[in-house]
Amino acid sequence: MKYHSLPSHIAALCMTSLFFSLFFVSSQTTRQMLHSDPIPYTIQTVYNPNPQLQAFVGTWYSHGSALVLHSNGQATYDARVYNWCGPDVPKPCDLMQGNLIISGIHMEIVFTRTEGSNAYGTIINSTVDHKNSIVRLTINNNQTAQFTEDSSNNPHILCNLHASTGLCGA
Secondary structure, X not given: OOOOOOOHHHHHHHHHHHHHHHHOOOOHHHXXXXXXXXXXXXXXXXXXXXXHHHHHOEEEEEOOEEEEEOOOOEEEEEEOOOOEOOOOOOOOOEEEEOOEEEOOEEEEEXXXXXXXXXXXXXXXXXXXXXXXXXXXXXXXXXXXXXXXXXXXXXXXXXEOOOOOOOOOOO
């Protein structure tokens, strides 16, 4: 009897799907537990695709963070703080809910324009007081992108689902 194993790219895709389903689960109730002044979910579901954004659309991830950008420019960014919530712990902080880690950083973003390999947007709501900050997503040649808040100029390297395994963390 021959045993067949899954090709590594299919196994990686399955693990990524499991990672997102377990790691980035959130709800309004959870956000209220995390933040004394919970952010309202303000992004409306409006589908007016922006053809300029097509190359940027999709899920971009790294170990502990994910950016999901839709064709209409609406996006969410969730990231771990690596500081557990508890008494006297300043917010934002991460929370364990059962076996799920609820990320402490949540941003709602609207991307409105592109310029070459860059897409530009504005944070419309954030758990880290970055409302109205400008962000940039710059696509690289290796299925990765740099996500940068212009005020910090500290890029976060993110991968799309076609990037080589291990490029963007565990």
